Amino acid sequence: PEAFMYASHHLDLVLGTVNTAVLLGSSLTMALAVHAAQTSNRKKTVGFLLGTMLLGSVFLGIKVVEYSHKFHENLVPGANFMVDGPQATNQELFFSFYFAMTGLHAVHMIIGFGILIVITVMAWKNRFSAEYYSPVEMFGLYWHFVDIVWIFLFPLLYLIGAHV
Secondary structure (H helix, E strand, O other), X not given: OHHHHHHHOOOOHHHHHXXXXXXXXXXXXXXXXXXXXXXXXXXXXXXXXXXXXXXXXXXXXXXXXXXXXXXXXXXXXXXXXXXXXXXXXXXXXXXXXXXXXXXXHXXXXXXXXXXXXXXXXXXXXXXXXXXXOHHHHHHHHHHHHHHHHHHHHHHHHHOOOOOO
């Protein structure tokens, strides 16, 4: 636990917090897209879906910045891993978990983008109405699930050391 606490201090708490806010914002725009689809408002449905895509892109962009910092600081597990402080091997294990968990989360977001593009095109073509909006609602559940996963990852990875 002590090594994980030290390793957590190498994460950027501000970027992690901003990413959390961005992802929560994308959940809001997704919920608003579902509501707009339920009320047969094509323009708002498309707009909120595009907003969700934009916020998801911001999240992934920030994650790319974080990953690049870890590469430059030699905090990527492997032959070039270097860290100051106690229990370097266990800190490397922390970063193995960090990259595996956040990477898998990012993969699910990228998959979501593919689906989101299809749903947005369908909305643009006016395929949804108050009578038929299930694809938007089902995708919304997927997107919210991915967001909930991040809500668990953020404290598990970024707050474990409390950054005090």
